[in-house]
Amino acid sequence: MSVLVYIDQADGHIKKSSFEAASYAAKVAGQTGTTAEAIVLGKVSDDLTSLGRYGISKVHHVADDQLNTMDSKLYTNAIVQAVESTGAEIVVLSHNVNGKAIAPRLSARLKAGMVPGAVSLPDTSAGFVVKKGVFSGKAFANISLQTSKKIISLTPNAFTPVQQEGTAEVVPFNATIVAPAVKVTATNKVKGEVPLSEAELVISGGRGLKGPENWGMIEELAHLLGAATACSRAVADAHWRPHHEHVGQTGGSIAPNLYFAVGISGAIQHLAGVNRSKVIVVINKDPEAPFFKAADYGIVGDAFEVMPKIIDAVKKLKGV
Amino acid sequence: MKILVCISKTPDTTAKIAFTENNTKFATDGVQWIINPYDEWYALVKAIELKEKDPSTVIHLITVGGADAEPIIRKALALGGDEAIRVNTDSSDSFTIASQIAAVAKEGGYDLVFTGKETIDYNGSAIGGMVAELLDLPYVSLATKFELNGTTATINREIEGGEEVAEAGLPLVISCQKGMAEQRIPNMKGIMGARTKPLKVVEPVQVEALTKIVSFELPPAKAGVKLVPADQPEELVRLLHEEAKLF
Numbered sequence: 001m002s003v004l005v006y007i008d009q010a011d012g013h014i015k016k017s018s019f020e021a022a023s024y025a026a027k028v029a030g031q032t033g034t035t036a037e038a039i040v041l042g043k044v045s046d047d048l049t050s051l052g053r054y055g056i057s058k059v060h061h062v063a064d065d066q067l068n069t070m071d072s073k074l075y076t077n078a079i080v081q082a083v084e085s086t087g088a089e090i091v092v093l094s095h096n097v098n099g100k101a102i103a104p105r106l107s108a109r110l111k112a113g114m115v116p117g118a119v120s121l122p123d124t125s126a127g128f129v130v131k132k133g134v135f136s137g138k139a140f141a142n143i144s145l146q147t148s149k150k151i152i153s154l155t156p157n158a159f160t161p162v163q164q165e166g167t168a169e170v171v172p173f174n175a176t177i178v179a180p181a182v183k184v185t186a187t188n189k190v191k192g193e194v195p196l197s198e199a200e201l202v203i204s205g206g207r208g209l210k211g212p213e214n215w216g217m218i219e220e221l222a223h224l225l226g227a228a229t230a231c232s233r234a235v236a237d238a239h240w241r242p243h244h245e246h247v248g249q250t251g252g253s254i255a256p257n258l259y260f261a262v263g264i265s266g267a268i269q270h271l272a273g274v275n276r277s278k279v280i281v282v283i284n285k286d287p288e289a290p291f292f293k294a295a296d297y298g299i300v301g302d303a304f305e306v307m308p309k310i311i312d313a314v315k316k317l318k319g320v
Numbered sequence: 321m322k323i324l325v326c327i328s329k330t331p332d333t334t335a336k337i338a339f340t341e342n343n344t345k346f347a348t349d350g351v352q353w354i355i356n357p358y359d360e361w362y363a364l365v366k367a368i369e370l371k372e373k374d375p376s377t378v379i380h381l382i383t384v385g386g387a388d389a390e391p392i393i394r395k396a397l398a399l400g401g402d403e404a405i406r407v408n409t410d411s412s413d414s415f416t417i418a419s420q421i422a423a424v425a426k427e428g429g430y431d432l433v434f435t436g437k438e439t440i441d442y443n444g445s446a447i448g449g450m451v452a453e454l455l456d457l458p459y460v461s462l463a464t465k466f467e468l469n470g471t472t473a474t475i476n477r478e479i480e481g482g483e484e485v486a487e488a489g490l491p492l493v494i495s496c497q498k499g500m501a502e503q504r505i506p507n508m509k510g511i512m513g514a515r516t517k518p519l520k521v522v523e524p525v526q527v528e529a530l531t532k533i534v535s536f537e538l539p540p541a542k543a544g545v546k547l548v549p550a551d552q553p554e555e556l557v558r559l560l561h562e563e564a565k566l567f
């Protein structure tokens with residue numbers, strides 16, 4: 001009757017969003033009077049006993065090399081086998097790139113109701129209801145899961161993991177694995193960059209920056225703060241910045257602790273991707289820019305004058 | 321080759337989001353409906369591009385919804401596609417919708433099923449994976465590029481901080497996003513032609529919904545922006561450090 005959390009990894013390292021999912025799963029287990037166990041697929045270099053610090057009692061590890069890259073069908077099959085062997089009623093995943101591929105398959109296979117992109121713990125006072133973002137961040141819906149088995153995929157950065165004392169017991173799990181139908185032939189990662197979807201701090205630029213040659217100040221501030229960089233669609237469409245940086249209704253949807261927008265007007269489609277950010281800062285020379293209505297802090301001013309001073313102040317603060 | 325493109329109807333991106341009936345229903349008064357942008361710009365246009373390369377390709381569009389979804393599917397036909405299927409049922413449960421699509425897909429024997437990355441109203445990112453599972457097919461989600469070489473597909477898909485390139489044989493289910501194709505505007509010929517393209521209405525298969533929306537809520541209102549004078553940017557840094565404690 002346990003809660004099973006799927007721990008996602010890349011290059012052998014557990015993703016930050018999976019620690020959040022683990023901690024969330026432990027909380028749900030507490031609510032439902034059971035324990036939280038984890039399933040890990042493929043080769044890992046991280047110490048899996050450390051998942052105990054997030055409230056996980058037992059880790060089932062399928063160390064099959066065919067699972068070193070993600071194939072949604074193989075991963076689903078392995079997780080289903082773990083669900084069967086642990087008798088788990090609730091499966092928790094992160095609603096990250098891999099979770100979005102696996103969770104719906106699990107839901108269809110197990111005939112388990114699913115909340116894609118949960119932002120809160122379940123409300124079990126009447127049934128089993130979980131809140132999720134809808135209308136691209138403009139509203140929330142409370143979803144009732146009407147099946148005995150349930151799938152929750154948790155929005156990254158929506159739940160702060162709680163750390164505690166503890167070590168998890170790690171046991172090998174022998175799942176039957178067939179050859180993958182989807183073969184990964186290459187991975188193109190931008191080295192040293194903070195992935196946007198996992199970033200706590202994001203510095204973003206819009207058309208107000210005039211051209212790609214002016215992105216130095218965005219990158220410098222991001223570098224100083226360990227932040228990721230993002231941009232508006234207008235900027236990605238003009239090929240000033242790569243596609244994957246584009247946030248908004250038709251781009252990435254993010255919920256960092258800080259979204260720092262420079263020279264972005266704040267069109268409704270842009271806001272749709274960033275309005276779940278905890279703190280929004282807007283630098284725009286137009287006091288009427290719609291973004292100020294969604295902002296927590298702002299400066300009405302010219303980015304080319306303001307940004308160098310902000311960078312200097314951050315340098316001073318960081319002692320560099 | 322046969323491609324099935326999943327088309328959903330969503331409120332226009334600028335629609336005012338409000339709820340009625342004690343916050344249980346989306347207020348549709350004055351709302352303009354559009355083809356979900358991911359379905360239109362990426363899934364459908366990609367299918368059209370594949371047909372332009374190989375004219376023997378057949379494109380079917382499917383929407384699960386009531387008669388009010390017909391203007392949307394006609395609009396999609398104006399962009400391209402040979403015929404459309406509407407499964408006559410209204411549901412907000414992803415599994416119910418996916419089961420309808422899977423039933424039609426099974427019958428039609430498609431080589432490719434394209435969906436959008438997500439609907440901009442429900443934001444599920446769920447239908448594609450469910451359809452793939454129901455059909456027992458491979459699924460590549462969040463695809464940014466798709467190329468076909470005979471019956472082998474090369475697909476780029478988003479991962480954290482980059483992209484992954486993968487190879488898979490057909491049949492396949494793919495969810496499409498930015499990068500896959502460029503937005504197109506339907507031309508007059510397309511719009512005229514769409515009127516006479518077949519639009520088949522089929523009755524739904526019986527499935528039990530797994531979920532139900534109990535209520536909606538709007539995010540709490542923001543307290544209002546704290547403006548810092550333009551000549552004191554260091555004050556902003558101090559506030560972010562000391563008050564918001566962000567770094």
Ligand SMILES: Cc1cc2nc3c(=O)[nH]c(=O)nc-3n(C[C@H](O)[C@H](O)[C@H](O)COP(=O)(O)OP(=O)(O)OC[C@H]3O[C@@H](n4cnc5c(N)ncnc54)[C@H](O)[C@@H]3O)c2cc1C
Pocket residue numbers: 205206207208209231232233234235246247248249250251262263264265266267268269270273283284285286289301302303304333357
């Ligand atoms: C269906 C649909 C989907 C869309 N999806 C998205 C999406 O996902 N993401 C997205 O971003 N957009 C999206 N858009 C586009 C959106 O409507 C806007 O056009 C876009 O966000 C504008 O980008 P921008 O703010 O960078 O540029 P602009 O609107 O040109 O704004 C530039 C801003 O910079 C300010 N500025 C200029 N010079 C300076 C300076 N020196 N210092 C400081 N500020 C300055 C200006 O005052 C202005 O506010 C979508 C549109 C549609 C119709």
Ligand SMILES: Nc1ncnc2c1ncn2[C@@H]1O[C@H](COP(=O)(O)O)[C@@H](O)[C@H]1O
Pocket residue numbers: 326327328329356358359363382383384385414417434435436437438439442443444445446447448
């Ligand atoms: N009612 C529907 N009819 C047809 N296709 C749909 C429907 N709802 C969603 N889809 C497809 O599934 C994708 C993902 O939707 P969702 O899982 O709701 O985010 C969409 O981009 C569409 O391609």
